[in-house]
Amino acid sequence: MSALDAHVVVERAGFRLDADVQAAAGEAVAVMGPSGAGKSTLLGVLAGLVPLDEGHVRLGERELDAAPRPRRRTTPSRRGIVLLGQEPRLFPHLSAHANIAFGLRVHGATKDVAAAEADEWLWRVGLDGMGARRPAELSGGQQQRVALARALATSPAAILLDEPLTSLDTETAGDVRALLHDQLAATRTTAVVATHDAVDAVSLASRLIVLEGGQVTQSGPVREVLASPATRFTAAVAGLNRVAGAVHAGRWERDAMVLPAGDEASAVLSGSEVAAVFRPSAVAIERAEADTWTGVLRLAPTVADGEWLARVTRLEQTPAGVRVRTADPEVAVDVSADRVAELGLAPGVPVRLRVAGSDVRFVTSC
Structure with missing residues (x-):
C-alpha cells in the first residue's frame, strides 16, 4: 500500500486545473464534478498520460512527477498505477483468462503462476467457468469485471477509476459497484474514483473531493460533504x-x-x-x-x-x-x-x- 499526494496544475487554452489530491495508503477517495471540471485530466496526470505544468505527484516514498523545476516525469509503465476507464479495453483476440494472465506476465510472473492467479481472479470477480470466453462473448458488465481483475491482479500501488460504471445499465452497475467495494477493501488498494454518481462516492470512498471549473470547491468525508454542500452542484448531487x-x-x-x-x-x-x-x-x-x-x-x-x-x-x-x-x-x-x-x-x-x-x-x- 502507498499513500498518494499530488498537487496538479495543468494549463490549457481557456482552462486551468489547479487541484490537490491526497489519499492515505489503502484509502479510496472520490472525485466528483460536472462535465469539463477537469476530472479526467486530473486522473490523466496521476496516470502519467498528461504532463504537469506545475506541482508534483508522489506515491509512497517515490516522486513520480515534478514541475517546473526540477522537472521529473515517470513513464506510465513504471508508476505502479493502473487506470481503468469507461471502456474495459480488453484484448479482443485473447480469452478472459488470457487477458488477466497477460498483465501478470508483463509484471514478471511465470506462465504457471500467471495462469493460477488468473483462475483465482476469475473466481473473485464471479466469472469462474467463463475464462475461455473472448470479450465479444461477454456482456458489458462481465467485460468490466475482467478489466478490474486484470488491473488488481498485478497488485498496483494505486488504481484510478474514471467513471467505470457509466456505460453499464443500472442493475449491472450496482453489481460491479458491489464488486469494486469488496475488492478494494480486500486488497486495500489506494484508489481515486472519478464519478458523477453520489452512489459511487458513498459506496466506494471514505472522502470526497468536489472539482468545479478546475478548482476544488469542497473536500472532506463523503457524508459531511453531501450533508453540507458548499455549492449548488454538490447539493444537486446529494439530492x-x-x-x-x-x-x-x-x-x-x-x-x-x-x-x-x-x-x-x-x-x-x-x-x-x-x-x-x-x-x-x-x-x-x-x-x-x-x-x-x-x-x-x-x-x-x-x-x-x-x-x-x-x-x-x-x-x-x-x-x-x-x-x-x-x-x-x-x-x-x-x-x-x-x-x-x-x-x-x-x-x-x-x-x-x-x-x-x-x-x-x-x-x-x-
Whole structure:
C-alpha cells in the first residue's frame, strides 16, 4: 500500500486545473464534478498520460512527477498505477483468462503462476467457468469485471477509476459497484474514483473531493460533504436544495423567501452569507390563488415565514414520482404523479411553496 499526494496544475487554452489530491495508503477517495471540471485530466496526470505544468505527484516514498523545476516525469509503465476507464479495453483476440494472465506476465510472473492467479481472479470477480470466453462473448458488465481483475491482479500501488460504471445499465452497475467495494477493501488498494454518481462516492470512498471549473470547491468525508454542500452542484448531487441568502435578526432571507433561522443559527451566522439546505421531499406545494404572475404578486402580503411564491419551470420524472422545478429562487419539490395531475402543474404555473423550519439546515456559503 502507498499513500498518494499530488498537487496538479495543468494549463490549457481557456482552462486551468489547479487541484490537490491526497489519499492515505489503502484509502479510496472520490472525485466528483460536472462535465469539463477537469476530472479526467486530473486522473490523466496521476496516470502519467498528461504532463504537469506545475506541482508534483508522489506515491509512497517515490516522486513520480515534478514541475517546473526540477522537472521529473515517470513513464506510465513504471508508476505502479493502473487506470481503468469507461471502456474495459480488453484484448479482443485473447480469452478472459488470457487477458488477466497477460498483465501478470508483463509484471514478471511465470506462465504457471500467471495462469493460477488468473483462475483465482476469475473466481473473485464471479466469472469462474467463463475464462475461455473472448470479450465479444461477454456482456458489458462481465467485460468490466475482467478489466478490474486484470488491473488488481498485478497488485498496483494505486488504481484510478474514471467513471467505470457509466456505460453499464443500472442493475449491472450496482453489481460491479458491489464488486469494486469488496475488492478494494480486500486488497486495500489506494484508489481515486472519478464519478458523477453520489452512489459511487458513498459506496466506494471514505472522502470526497468536489472539482468545479478546475478548482476544488469542497473536500472532506463523503457524508459531511453531501450533508453540507458548499455549492449548488454538490447539493444537486446529494439530492438537496441549496439556496443562498443571509441571516438577519433570526430570519433567513433570499428576496421574497423568508425562513425562520432560530436564535442559535442567528447568533452564529447573522450578517454573513448563508445557504438554506433542505430536501425536495420536505417542501409542500400548492397552486397559487392566481393564474398570472401579476396576480400572484398581489398575494405577497399573505405569505408567512416559511412560505414563498414561485413559478414552475419544468417537470422531471423520478423513480418515486415527479420532481417539480421552480424559480425564483430555484427549488426542487418531490411529489407524486397524481398530485401533479390534481394541481394541474405545468411550466409557468404559479405555486405557493412551504417548508418547516425543522427541515432546514443553514450552512455558510462559499
